[in-house]
Ligand SMILES: NC(=O)C1=CN([C@@H]2O[C@H](COP(=O)(O)OP(=O)(O)OC[C@H]3O[C@@H](n4cnc5c(N)ncnc54)[C@H](OP(=O)(O)O)[C@@H]3O)[C@@H](O)[C@H]2O)C=CC1
């Protein structure tokens with residue numbers, strides 16, 4: 001079982017590290033937004049210029065962000081095709097979650113289409129990225145503060161294992177409450193999948209339209225980046241229920257790190273490749289484009305295969321699709337897969353995700369490092385996540401986890417790591 005309360009080891013260097021990250025993460029996001037639109041687009045140089053407050057603050061951008069959150073919340077509250085139950089909580093209860101994320105994506109696409117037909121200038125959105133990112137950051141700070149205050153009146157059983165150190169800065173950053181919600185609106189589940197992910201593909205689409213207006217038609221590179229990332233977001237929302245077993249939902253509190261990650265970091269930095277392409281057009285031949293599509297398809301095949309295999313197995317180990325796989329028994333009664341995808345490396349889903357990340361950067365060519373930022377950041381995020389998960393699995397499964405590590409020695413990349 002994971003350690004609780006003050007005894008939980010502090011992550012990210014404790015309160016000082018958390019405070020530094022609270023400044024560093026937004027600063028990095030603004031830096032990337034500025035660099036992507038600058039001529040040299042140098043990832044490792046000083047920022048091209050320092051924007052004044054008038055370039056960042058716009059009441060219209062704030063209103064737009066709030067309207068976006070309101071729209072996504074309204075779509076979340078629409079009748080769902082299914083209501084799923086989450087993992088069992090400390091008090092033995094299970095929370096309920098609507099499964100209508102894909103429906104929200106489709107309805108948002110319809111609304112955006114209608115908006116464009118009615119004269120909504122989608123291509124103007126990229127020009128507002130800086131003030132929109134600033135507004136999203138402000139919202140993230142205020143929302144995290146409200147969540148922190150709300151957690152002060154939450155019962156102890158509702159707190160996450162890692163966010164109750166007693167240090168306000170650290171707890172504000174990590175999040176104290178595990179599943180903060182008002183009635184049916186679960187804030188963490190909502191934010192993780194809706195406004196940020198759907199916002200990301202909307203920003204990508206706006207960049208595609210802007211490129212078409214600038215150059216007559218969108219480039220092949222832009223189509224690939226839009227297509228790959230839409231597939232990724234569509235897949236996440238189609239398999240929405242699977243997010244209920246990720247450690248973000250089952251283990252982590254909902255504090256500034258995740259709030260900012262979901263609402264600002266994902267839409268504004270994950271769309272970096274499309275931003276880069278508008279300002280730095282790339283000629284991409286068909287052979288190269290086909291190779292990149294193949295790389296993305298391989299990554300997706302591994303990512304989806306591994307995630308679905310584990311989810312199917314966790315739901316019903318006797319399902320014919322997984323019943324023949326080899327397993328190790330653990331003292332908890334749960335089993336671990338040691339063949340199939342999970343017999344290749346201990347985190348095959350991370351491997352697939354990383355291969356896709358490479359495919360998203362390749363259409364941007366090899367002249368700049370900036371489009372590869374996502375790949376670099378994502379590698380470090382997954383290495384950190386993998387170490388975190390291994391510690392938890394060792395605590396949960398003890399000797400059986402040692403046996404799994406012996407049988408499957410590589411973590412993410414076969415024969416390398
Ligand atoms: N694009 C992005 O920014 C991000 C994407 N991701 C993606 O999200 C997805 C989910 O990632 P994440 O939640 O970190 O981790 P996983 O989906 O890999 O879940 C880890 C859990 O799986 C279970 N497990 C581990 N090994 C086995 C095994 N051999 N057999 C059966 N169960 C096993 C354990 O939980 P238990 O035994 O309790 O079931 C373990 O805690 C991944 O595909 C990842 O790539 C993640 C972070 C960011």
Ligand SMILES: CC(C)=CCC[C@@H](C)[C@H]1CC=C2C3=C(CC[C@@]21C)[C@@]1(C)CC[C@H](O)C(C)(C)[C@@H]1CC3
Pocket residue numbers: 025192193197232235236243246248257258260261262265266
């Ligand atoms: C640098 C920073 C602010 C870190 C915060 C991390 C978050 C950005 C990520 C933590 C886990 C995430 C997941 C997804 C998006 C990024 C965050 C929020 C995810 C929704 C992407 C789509 C996938 O299919 C997924 C559903 C498996 C995934 C879940 C984890």
